[in-house]
Amino acid sequence: MLTFYYAPGSCALASLIALEESDLAYEHRRLILANGDQRQPEYLAINPKGRVPALLTDKGILTENIAILAYIAQIAPAARLAPLDDPFEFAQMQAFNSYLSSTVHVNHSHKGRGARWTDDAAAIETMKAKVPQTMAESFALIEDKMLKGPWVMGDQYTVADCYLFTMATWLPGDNVDRDQFTKVSAHYRRMLDRPAVQRALAIEKG
Numbered sequence: 001m002l003t004f005y006y007a008p009g010s011c012a013l014a015s016l017i018a019l020e021e022s023d024l025a026y027e028h029r030r031l032i033l034a035n036g037d038q039r040q041p042e043y044l045a046i047n048p049k050g051r052v053p054a055l056l057t058d059k060g061i062l063t064e065n066i067a068i069l070a071y072i073a074q075i076a077p078a079a080r081l082a083p084l085d086d087p088f089e090f091a092q093m094q095a096f097n098s099y100l101s102s103t104v105h106v107n108h109s110h111k112g113r114g115a116r117w118t119d120d121a122a123a124i125e126t127m128k129a130k131v132p133q134t135m136a137e138s139f140a141l142i143e144d145k146m147l148k149g150p151w152v153m154g155d156q157y158t159v160a161d162c163y164l165f166t167m168a169t170w171l172p173g174d175n176v177d178r179d180q181f182t183k184v185s186a187h188y189r190r191m192l193d194r195p196a197v198q199r200a201l202a203i204e205k206g
Ligand SMILES: N[C@@H](CCC(=O)N[C@@H](CS)C(=O)NCC(=O)O)C(=O)O
Pocket: 009, 010, 011, 012, 033, 038, 050, 051, 052, 053, 063, 064, 065, 066, 101, 113
């Protein structure tokens, strides 16, 4: 049995959607980041990073969306959540996911988590002010050069779509107009139509 640790409004939504897209049996456990649940000793014993998501498997713990998404796609092949038969296509999907994790997510974190990088209050405010620009620039690149359409990888829906949707939910809160990106906003609406996405959002709401 798998146990998935998530928090509402967080990047864990990507892996939660992928789990819902799969036929895997799993339990979910909710953390509230604003309450500091991620820093409690019980959770640090599961994920010493103090972050969500985390997936407890019969082989041990997995952290990082990129790893969890690839794992779900591989252990639930019937759901066809990745190009499992084509190493190059698989690597391209991982390149997309890595851009979301290492660049887009980090852009976004400068809004609420600036204290990770500096103790200087003025610098924290400067970082916050930059977020609409960096997020808009990243999404312009995704729109123009990365999102093949209708899904990230073209005709095959993959876990990269779960991840892109999750980052796109953050745009209004980051003061970026999602509708300026025609392909991204069409992708967002297409995702909202999927029953698995609706179930994941309902789980998030609690
Ligand atoms: N690279 C990690 C990032 C995980 C991460 O930073 N998660 C955030 C939520 S979006 C978190 O748990 N933040 C809690 C904190 O910083 O205290 C991944 O993609 O899984």
